Amino acid sequence: MPKNTVQFQKGLSLKRFLDTYGAEEQCRERLFNARWPTGYKCPRCGHTKHYLVSTRNLYQCRNCRFQCSLTSDTIFASSKLPLTTWFLGIFFVTQSKEGMSALNLRRLLGISINAAMKMKHKLQHVMKVADDSFALNGLVELDDAYWGGKRSGGKRGRGAPGKTPFLAAIARNEKGHPIHMRMSKVNSFSSQEVRKWSLKHIHHQCVVISDEFGPLRGVADSVAFHGAVNTSEIYHNPDNKIFHWINTMIGNVKRAIHGTYHAVSPKHLPRYLAEFCFRFNNRFYMGAMVGSLIRYSAVTKPMPQRILKFAEDEG
Ligand SMILES: [Zn+2]
Structure with missing residues (x-):
């Protein structure tokens, strides 16, 4: 689908959203059907x-x-907010192209900053659960990336000081267009860590390409084929398309997180990456993202308080 189709699609208007989910009873009925579809x-x-x-x-x-x-046993459990406020939060989080900070949610929903941060982190958690429920398929580009620390230079690989490592993968269709992506924080770059991650996130029939960074070879025995490409050759070619999308998306996610959230500490990184990927993975269906996130919220277990506790330093 051409880029403009994404940019100019209608999404869900606030008017239509309020017609559908403006009353508590409407939200309750929607949640009931999402939780108990039969x-x-x-x-x-x-x-x-x-x-x-x-x-x-x-x-x-x-x-x-x-x-x-x-709401018991769902992501909405133990929240004092009415479902209308939750669903409106889902509307804002999914319909804004660059994401929405807790500060903005507080302002738009008229709730406390504490409630807004909890909502934000819970919805990000649901997005992660939603994306983690399917494995990437087709031709996959895989790369290692870092959050924080020095902007450029520094050591690559294990022990890069002050940097949080994450794996980034993008699945392309036969025309070369990016379809889905997944970005996940990892403890370190090691073959074992990459293998463990790929078993969960990359379909075993995939063809995966990466550069020659040693630990990325960890993917090799869990997929159909892994090609390690010597990048010093390809980047000299002005027509090169290999790794174009994965490099673009890694740049985009860093810009988006810097722009909307200013600073995100490493412990929150997995959820911010998940939010960015969820929005990308559903970008052709902006309007449907509201219903989709409600459905996943209904089947996602409550988040323990101890995990939410460290949600307090978001800007
Ligand atoms: Zn019973």
């Missing part, structure tokens, strides 16, 4: 008949009498 199912015994305890908005199983709320 009808209510007791989380404890699997029974399908229930009573509604309407005074407390609880569902009670007719078989084992277990009570649950609509």
Whole structure:
């Protein structure tokens, strides 16, 4: 699809969003259908008949009498915000092309900065879960990249001081267009680490190309073919297209994170990378991203408080 098609697509208008999700009852119905697409199912015994305890908005199983709320066991669990606020947050996070900081969410939703940061991190977590649910397929370009530390120069590989390593991969279609991408923080660049990552994120029938950086060869025995390309040759060729997209996307993600969030500490990096990739992976379906994120939110387990705790230094 040409670039302009992405740039000028309509997305979901705020008017249409509010018509669909402007009332709490509409949001509850949407969440119910996302959580139990084939009808209510007791989380404890699997029974399908229930009573509604309407005074407390609880569902009670007719078989084992277990009570649950609509939001329990979802990413919305234990939040005091109404679903209308959550869904509006989902609208802003998915419909803004460059992403949205917690400060902006606070302003637009009229909630506290603490609530906005929690929302932001929970939604990023859902985006990560959504993307991690499928493996990259087709022709994949793989590269090592770094966040933070010195802007240029420095050592490559293990022990690069002050830098957080992450793996970046982009899947291209037969025309060479980028389709999906995945970027994940890794503890270090080692063959074992790359192999572990590729088993999870790259389909075993993939053809993968990378440069000759040693640890990237870790991908070789978990995919159909791995080619290590000598880049000193290809970059001299002005018509070269190899690694064009992976280099572009690594540059874009760094610019986007710097531009919207100023500084992101290494511990938050995985979620910011996931947010950037989710938006890219769904860029042809901007309007549908709202429904998609609601669906994934309904099936993503709550985030433990201890993980959310370190969400406090975002700018
Ligand atoms: Zn039950």
